[in-house]
Amino acid sequence: MWKRFVPFAHAQSIFEIDVSFYKKLGVKFLLLDLDNTLDSYKTELPSKRVVELKEDLLMEGIEIIITSNNTGKRVTKYAKALGVRFMSKLAKPFSKRLLKKLKAMKIHLDEVILIGDQIVTDISCANGAKIKNVLTEKLVPEDQPTTRFNRLFDNPLRKKLNKKHLLKDWREF
Numbered sequence: 579m580w581k582r583f584v585p586f587a588h589a590q591s592i593f594e595i596d597v598s599f600y601k602k603l604g605v606k607f608l609l610l611d612l613d614n615t616l617d618s619y620k621t622e623l624p625s626k627r628v629v630e631l632k633e634d635l636l637m638e639g640i641e642i643i644i645t646s647n648n649t650g651k652r653v654t655k656y657a658k659a660l661g662v663r664f665m666s667k668l669a670k671p672f673s674k675r676l677l678k679k680l681k682a683m684k685i686h687l688d689e690v691i692l693i694g695d696q697i698v699t700d701i702s703c704a705n706g707a708k709i710k711n712v713l714t715e716k717l718v719p720e721d722q723p724t725t726r727f728n729r730l731f732d733n734p735l736r737k738k739l740n741k742k743h744l745l746k747d748w749r750e751f
């Protein structure tokens with residue numbers, strides 16, 4: 579049970595991770611959580627730094643795929659504006675839907691990394707699917723109600739992981 583909550587790596591935010599990290603790991607696809615990983619849940623359209631991130635990664639041959647638990651409406655609008663593929667209503671921490679969609683896209687598990695701001699949904703899902711993952715800190719203070727509930731579990735878990743030195747910085751790879 580406990581192992582499911584230990585992230586492969588940790589970063590302050592997606593925006594600080596250097597492309598060399600992904601290259602070293604042979605990653606070609608970034609499965610990115612949307613809310614509080616890329617933008618606030620209140621931000622309907624991708625912010626400038628997200629557009630830049632997408633373009634910089636594409637130049638290196640790395641594709642962003644948004645993998646969100648949020649509704650089709652929210653995710654479709656954001657992802658289409660960004661011009662990336664996406665999966666919505668994923669029901670993370672469960673990995674069944676994610677695995678099914680990756681298989682349909684003919685994407686191998688060893689060429690992806692999942693990045694998200696929540697241990698109980700993002701990291702747990704990725705570990706369950708045996709996918710490499712990065713835990714980030716919250717991008718903005720505000721969370722939607724379901725996430726506010728999840729934080730009751732997330733915050734103490736994060737403290738425990740930190741105390742046990744189980745949050746390995748991405749620069750250590």
Ligand SMILES: [Mg+2]
Nearest residue numbers: 611613614695
């Ligand atoms: Mg999130």
